Amino acid sequence: MSTLIIADHDNQALNPATLSVITAAKALGQSITVLVAGSGCGAVAEAAAQAEGIEKVLLADSPAYDKALAENLAELVISLSSGYSHILTAASTTGKDFMPRVAAQLDVGQISEIIAVESADTFKRPIYAGNAIATVQSLDAIKVITVRGSAFDRSAATGGSAGIESVTATAANDRSAFVKEELVVSERPDLTSAQIVVSGGRGLGSAENFDLLARVADKLGAAIGASRAAVDAGYVSNDLQVGQTGKIVAPDLYIAVGISGAIQHLAGMKESKVIVAINKDEEAPIFQIADYGLVGDLFEILPELESKL
Amino acid sequence: MKILVCVKRVIDYNVKVRVKADQSDVDLTNVKMALNPFCEIAVEEAVRLKEQGKADEVVVVSIGPKAVQEQLRTALALGADRAIQIETEAAPEALNTAKLLAKVVEQEQPGLVLMGKQSIDSDNNQTGQMLAALIGAPQATFAYSLELDAEQVVVTREVDGGLKTLALKLPAVVTTDLRLNEPRYVKLPDIMKAKKKPLAVETPDGLGVALKQHQTVLKVEAPGQRQAGIRVDSVDALLDKLKNEAKVI
Numbered sequence: 001m002s003t004l005i006i007a008d009h010d011n012q013a014l015n016p017a018t019l020s021v022i023t024a025a026k027a028l029g030q031s032i033t034v035l036v037a038g039s040g041c042g043a044v045a046e047a048a049a050q051a052e053g054i055e056k057v058l059l060a061d062s063p064a065y066d067k068a069l070a071e072n073l074a075e076l077v078i079s080l081s082s083g084y085s086h087i088l089t090a091a092s093t094t095g096k097d098f099m100p101r102v103a104a105q106l107d108v109g110q111i112s113e114i115i116a117v118e119s120a121d122t123f124k125r126p127i128y129a130g131n132a133i134a135t136v137q138s139l140d141a142i143k144v145i146t147v148r149g150s151a152f153d154r155s156a157a158t159g160g161s162a163g164i165e166s167v168t169a170t171a172a173n174d175r176s177a178f179v180k181e182e183l184v185v186s187e188r189p190d191l192t193s194a195q196i197v198v199s200g201g202r203g204l205g206s207a208e209n210f211d212l213l214a215r216v217a218d219k220l221g222a223a224i225g226a227s228r229a230a231v232d233a234g235y236v237s238n239d240l241q242v243g244q245t246g247k248i249v250a251p252d253l254y255i256a257v258g259i260s261g262a263i264q265h266l267a268g269m270k271e272s273k274v275i276v277a278i279n280k281d282e283e284a285p286i287f288q289i290a291d292y293g294l295v296g297d298l299f300e301i302l303p304e305l306e307s308k309l
Numbered sequence: 310m311k312i313l314v315c316v317k318r319v320i321d322y323n324v325k326v327r328v329k330a331d332q333s334d335v336d337l338t339n340v341k342m343a344l345n346p347f348c349e350i351a352v353e354e355a356v357r358l359k360e361q362g363k364a365d366e367v368v369v370v371s372i373g374p375k376a377v378q379e380q381l382r383t384a385l386a387l388g389a390d391r392a393i394q395i396e397t398e399a400a401p402e403a404l405n406t407a408k409l410l411a412k413v414v415e416q417e418q419p420g421l422v423l424m425g426k427q428s429i430d431s432d433n434n435q436t437g438q439m440l441a442a443l444i445g446a447p448q449a450t451f452a453y454s455l456e457l458d459a460e461q462v463v464v465t466r467e468v469d470g471g472l473k474t475l476a477l478k479l480p481a482v483v484t485t486d487l488r489l490n491e492p493r494y495v496k497l498p499d500i501m502k503a504k505k506k507p508l509a510v511e512t513p514d515g516l517g518v519a520l521k522q523h524q525t526v527l528k529v530e531a532p533g534q535r536q537a538g539i540r541v542d543s544v545d546a547l548l549d550k551l552k553n554e555a556k557v558i
Contacts, residue, residue, distance in 0.1 A: 108523060132335050
């Protein structure tokens with residue numbers, strides 16, 4: 001039996017989360033095929049072929065897969081699914097979107113956002129915003145799984161030399177169409193793969209004040225994150241939200257500034273290696289999980305931090 | 310146009326979850342239950358579409374024991390017109406839920422199906438997509454805003470890099486994200502009115518759906534607890550710890 005991984009990418013580069021999926025797949029001990037579906041995504045297939053431990057790369061290069069429409073991706077995966085006992089992808093917004101369609105069309109369940117592989121059919125996954133961890137056994141012949149990238153180390157991006165095989169594209173569906181996208185362009189590292197994340201909450205008070213945070217982040221080469229409260233208040237865009245329903249991050253260092261620490265936020269960052277909390281409320285729940293807590297006025301602390309870094 | 314909204318009864322999002330001593334599940338005894346927050350957003354959106362004259366009926370459906378009628382009444386108080394309960398012992402797995410909902414879609418023929426992107430108990434984020442696949446409908450998950458007309462729905466979605474907009478021909482399935490709307494507060498007269506709105510009870514057998522088990526939960530345990538660390542009294546002390554003790558900067 002073998003494992004099929006659907007690569008997550010933007011037609012230019014492989015999302016590092018896919019390397020974490022490869023680590024999860026290796027724990028299954030089967031040969032691994034990676035499917036790269038996109039448009040003009042040859043470079044992504046080349047990158048996938050160099051990843052260590054990959055047997056084969058399937059390349060489906062067609063306008064139908066340009067914007068990762070769930071209907072089209074699911075159709076393709078179904079057309080290629082025979083012979084695979086496990087189908088894995090990253091729990092990105094793309095993976096979360098198309099993968100349940102694959103499971104439903106195969107008439108099997110899906111195991112979402114696994115954080116550990118116990119055996120070929122048994123996996124651990126967080127439930128209730130990470131307040132409980134379930135060990136789940138799949139009873140289906142085909143295991144359809146999404147993988148939480150932050151829970152697995154990245155497999156080596158080089159050292160492999162898999163062959164690339166082109167596959168026939170399936171037809172594009174005529175019921176859903178891409179209209180436009182507004183992607184945030186940032187010079188900073190990507191939130192989910194950054195080694196340091198500096199996050200702001202409602203305590204920042206305004207979009208302008210996020211600049212104070214940004215300056216500290218730039219000194220540290222860090223990504224910027226935010227609590228739901230800060231996003232809802234319009235201080236920053238939605239793609240920066242860390243939490244149960246936003247991004248799940250596990251950097252080496254997470255600095256939470258003006259964030260009280262609602263359980264939904266903690267669910268998104270409590271696996272970070274070192275957590276720093278800066279908050280004027282010394283009773284804030286964030287201090288209960290922080291390695292280092294600094295009680296004080298963030299409007300004084302942030303400029304001081306910036307000047308001393 | 311008819312809008313079908315699928316809702317789930319879950320633990321109230323403010324409740325701190327505890328795992329049972331025998332590790333069989335989380336302890337839900339005497340715990341406050343509520344309408345799943347994402348489902349509430351879905352109901353609110355459907356009601357607003359009706360208020361804007363873009364829909365003429367909002368039907369809500371939930372699956373589970375009799376207790377889910379409480380959440381259906383909440384949805385009716387928010388402004389839905391009628392409710393359907395599909396009676397099962399417990400909330401079924403996502404694929405079974407999707408199969409039951411597919412039957413309801415077949416009966417009701419809605420132009421749009423709205424539902425939450427995930428329930429805050431199982432955190433699966435699957436049912437809407439599975440339903441869309443089973444009924445052969447297009448989907449837009451994680452809706453940030455939507456515009457409905459007679460033929461199509463244009464949905465802007467919250468995705469990892471920002472926002473992405475899709476146009477779907479109807480009938481379509483849309484799952485809601487946090488910022489689609491802020492649900493209204495239910496007023497007492499609406500709660501009274503909701504008691505008189507129709508609520509039909511169906512069964513999986515009646516709908517011709519055989520529920521199949523796809524997964525077994527072997528164990529539910531508490532996550533590893535982080536210990537609170539230390540307080541530092543200055544920025545200098547903090548930087549010293551990060552450099553020399555934690556060695557992360």
